[in-house]
Amino acid sequence: MILNKSAHERGFGHGTIYKSQIIDLGDIASHRGRRSGASSLHFGFAGNHRRPEDVSDVVGEDGLPEVGVQVKPKQVIAAYFDDIDHLTKYVRYKGDEVAYIERVRLLGMLAIRGRVECDLLRLRERRW
16 A cells, blocks of 8 residues: 555544454353253352452443543453353453444343343444
8 A cells, every 4th residue: 555645644544443243142152052041141240249340440230331431451341140150240242452342232132031142342443
């Protein structure tokens, strides 16, 4: 690719990239070998466990990330717990660059229990 000076001055290569990351508790349960599916997994923290300090600046009480928060590679962006084990597990950001949480969408809910099964995160990465 050949770039001239004026294209570079107008901002070629600068911009914003939007990425999506889906957190599906049904897939997590099936990879762990649970036959009951996602019904035993829920977003949030197990029992009366408190949020660790390194997680509390990104993840809210509901286990989902706060909108507008900056996340770095391998940083925790969601928390879920298992009703059977009563342990809290974490989902980490898979990107290679610093991003901002643009939107959090709840994709699936159990009609009977009103619990979320799937979450879609829209991440915004800035390119300089």
